[in-house]
Structures are given as C-alpha cells and as structure tokens.
Amino acid sequence: MLEVKNLKKKFSNNLVLKDINLSIQEGERIVIIGPSGCGKSTLLRCLNGLNEITSGEIIYKGKNISKKETNKEEIRKKIGMVFQQFNLFPHLTIMENIILAPVKHKLMTKDEAIKKGKELLEKINLLEKINSYPKELSGGEQQRVAIIRTLMMNPEVILFDEPTSALDPKMKQEVLELMKSLSDLNLTMIVVTHEMNFAYEFATRIIYMEDGIIVEEGTKEEIFNKPKSKNLKEFLKSVRE
Ligand SMILES: Nc1ncnc2c1ncn2[C@@H]1O[C@H](COP(=O)(O)OP(=O)(O)OP(=O)(O)O)[C@@H](O)[C@H]1O
Ligand SMILES: [Mg+2]
Numbered sequence: 001m002l003e004v005k006n007l008k009k010k011f012s013n014n015l016v017l018k019d020i021n022l023s024i025q026e027g028e029r030i031v032i033i034g035p036s037g038c039g040k041s042t043l044l045r046c047l048n049g050l051n052e053i054t055s056g057e058i059i060y061k062g063k064n065i066s067k068k069e070t071n072k073e074e075i076r077k078k079i080g081m082v083f084q085q086f087n088l089f090p091h092l093t094i095m096e097n098i099i100l101a102p103v104k105h106k107l108m109t110k111d112e113a114i115k116k117g118k119e120l121l122e123k124i125n126l127l128e129k130i131n132s133y134p135k136e137l138s139g140g141e142q143q144r145v146a147i148i149r150t151l152m153m154n155p156e157v158i159l160f161d162e163p164t165s166a167l168d169p170k171m172k173q174e175v176l177e178l179m180k181s182l183s184d185l186n187l188t189m190i191v192v193t194h195e196m197n198f199a200y201e202f203a204t205r206i207i208y209m210e211d212g213i214i215v216e217e218g219t220k221e222e223i224f225n226k227p228k229s230k231n232l233k234e235f236l237k238s239v240r241e
Contacts, residue, residue: 001026001188002047002157007056007066009042016042018212020056026156029183030190031199033223034209035235040192043209044159047190048072048079077105080155084162086146088134094121095130098149107153120148124178140171144178151182158182160191164198176202196239200224208232 002024009017016039024030032040045051047058049065049072058066065075088097098120099113108116121127124144126137134142143163150158160179164172176198182189183202193199199206199220206223208216216223216232227233 001061003057003059004047005057005059007043007046007058008054009039009046009051010054015054016212017046017053020212020214022207022214024188024190026188027186028188029202029204030207031203031205032190032192032207032209033194033196033199033235033239034215038209039212040209041161044081044161044190044192047157048081048159049075050081073105077107077153078155079157079159080150080153081159081161082143082147082150082163084166086134086139086142086166088142088146088149090134093131093133094126094137094145097134098145098152101149102152105153113152116152117148120151121145124148138171139167140174143167143171143175147175147178147182155187157188157190160189160193162192162194164193164195194239196224196236208235210235 004020004022007017007020008015020043032043034040042051046053049070052068053066057064060078092100095114095117098117099110102108102113103110118127121130126141126145129137129141137145163179164175167175176195180202203220205217206220207214208223210231216227216229224236227236
C-alpha cells in the first residue's frame, strides 16, 4: 500500500536519506531502529509530507503523494503521526484537542466527534479527564490522548516517532500497551523506537537504518537473533547494555 522508491532527502548540502527503498503492505507493523541521526525521523516526516523530498517517489495506494503539488493535508488524513513531545494544544481541553481535527476537516459533526471521543477516552480510562487541560495530565496520559487524537481521524497508517522516549518507565508501559492493543484494528503502523522488547513483541518486520540507508530488514527473529551485518550486531549490543 505504501511504496518508497529511491527516496533522497537533503537539508541544504547534507544528504540525510541516501536511497531509501521500501514496500509496506496493509496491516504491517514496522519498527525502525538505528543510531541517532541516521534519518529515522526524517523518513517518517517525508512519508506524511512534513518534509519535502529531494528526489524519488512515495506511492500510496497507487498514487504518487510526494509531488510538490500534492495536498499534504489530504495525505495527513490517511497517514497520521504521533510525536515524541505529544504536541497537544495547551489552551484546549482534552476533548477540544481530540475533536478539533475531525470537525475541522468535516469528517464528522461536532456531536459525532464528541461521542466517538468519549468512547475512545473510555477505552483508555481517561474519560474523567475530558475537561482537563494537557498540563494537568501526566506525560503518559498526554501521549495516550495524542494517540486517541490521531485515531479520531480514522487514519489508515499511523507513524510513531519515539512515542515513549520522553516518558518514565511506568508511563512508557501504558503507552506501549495502548499501541499493542491497536494491532486489532488492522491499522498499518510504522514506529521509530529504541524499546527493543516492545519491538520484539510488536513488529511484523524490523528495519535497521544507518547513515541514511536501510542496512538490513527482516522478521524479529532475523534481526534480533540472526543479524547479518557487523554494524547491526554492534548496534544491538549497544542498546542492550
Ligand atoms: N529540518 C532540518 N534541517 C537541517 N537538518 C536536519 C533537519 N532535520 C534533520 N536534520 C538532520 O538530518 C539528520 C537526520 O536527522 P533525524 O532527525 O532524521 O535523525 P534520527 O535518526 O531521527 O535521530 P534520533 O534517533 O536522534 O531522533 C541529522 O543530521 C539532522 O541534523
Ligand atoms: Mg528522531
């Protein structure tokens, strides 16, 4: 459903993504790992149009979505993103935060959005926070609300960029559990994370990136138990220490 072909991304003269080729099927749960600065966030940002690509193509359901003239808002309705820093609006309540985009984009009426928002908040046991402001919630709660906000748009793909790296261990677990529970929804998910245990339990495929290229990809058994490249072996050793 999502094809990346010969993707290159430069920031001025810095070639950050060198030649990325990737083919993702509907319902896959992909985890991207790799050292800091190798281009993981940049790749996710290219996929939902937050970064213009320098060359190559991104094809989504047969359509090239990486052209300059592509309506990026349309892409982001289908390909949602969850960030490390939650990015909830501080001056809006939890309910206002989660109904904002679907109502603005006319995906549903305000009443429908409130109904759906309540259902989703109830599922994550945060219904009582409906009228609270983001700063009144813990980091883990805010991140779970941010995931709900993305789900409100009924996306087909969700990109997660280190969703738990700003959280302490207990809150991390709550967020990771919520992400695992989304597996039932048959969403396609692409997650950048340093949580290797989570990657092992969650991923249908793991991609190892380094210095702007995909060095190795495979099942969790292939990547964690039988890594081929010396660099991946060293990377795994470093994150396990
Ligand atoms: N907007 C930007 N302008 C200029 N350079 C950028 C920009 N965004 C990213 N870069 C550069 O691109 C490279 C890759 O950054 P990126 O954030 O994609 O790495 P990453 O793999 O996500 O790293 P981390 O694990 O630390 O989050 C870095 O050298 C970074 O400085
Ligand atoms: Mg990053």
